[in-house]
Amino acid sequence: MTKPRGFPLFASLALALLAAPAVTDAQVQQDQKMVPSPLDTGGRSLEEYLDQGKEWEVTFGSVSPEARDTIEKWARGGELDKVELYTLPDGRIFFEAHIDKDGQDLEVLVAPDGQTIAVGEDVAD
Numbered sequence: 001m002t003k004p005r006g007f008p009l010f011a012s013l014a015l016a017l018l019a020a021p022a023v024t025d026a027q028v029q030q031d032q033k034m035v036p037s038p039l040d041t042g043g044r045s046l047e048e049y050l051d052q053g054k055e056w057e058v059t060f061g062s063v064s065p066e067a068r069d070t071i072e073k074w075a076r077g078g079e080l081d082k083v084e085l086y087t088l089p090d091g092r093i094f095f096e097a098h099i100d101k102d103g104q105d106l107e108v109l110v111a112p113d114g115q116t117i118a119v120g121e122d123v124a125d
Contacts, residue, residue, distance in 0.1 A: 033070050033114045046109070046118055053088035055096075063095050066114030071097040074108045074119070096123060 041049035060068065060083055071080065078101030086094045094117060099106040107123035110116055 033066075034073060034116055036116045036118055039117050046123065050086050050088070050094070050109075053086050056085050056087075058083055058085045058095075064112040064114070067095045067110045067112055070110050070114040070116060071095070071099075071108060074106070074116075075099045075101070077101060078106070 078099045081098040084096045095110045097108045109118040
């Protein structure tokens with residue numbers, strides 16, 4: 001009995017075509033996380049909202065994987081200076097990345113799920 005020679009190639013192509021939408025969906029979801037999603041701060045400024053909690057400098061490795069992915073995308077072409085963790089009385093937490101990019105200080109506030117909350121030169125300080 002002989003095996004068809006083209007079968008492994010055909011099977012590989014079929015699997016690749018089936019996996020392609022999943023890869024595309026994951027990329028779309030990550031791209032959407034790069035678009036700032038404003039936070040309900042109860043009428044306060046973002047700075048006032050975050051000031052009601054506590055802030056610590058943390059290692060990049062202690063950041064949730066989803067938030068790390070988003071921060072890495074923002075830091076591409078730049079240098080990550082530090083990451084701070086904000087913990088709020090209501091239990092919410094956020095990560096603020098300080099990035100030196102193109103001679104500009106960029107701050108990115110990210111939720112643990114990787115959603116960008118705010119981006120700018122002075123986000124929460």
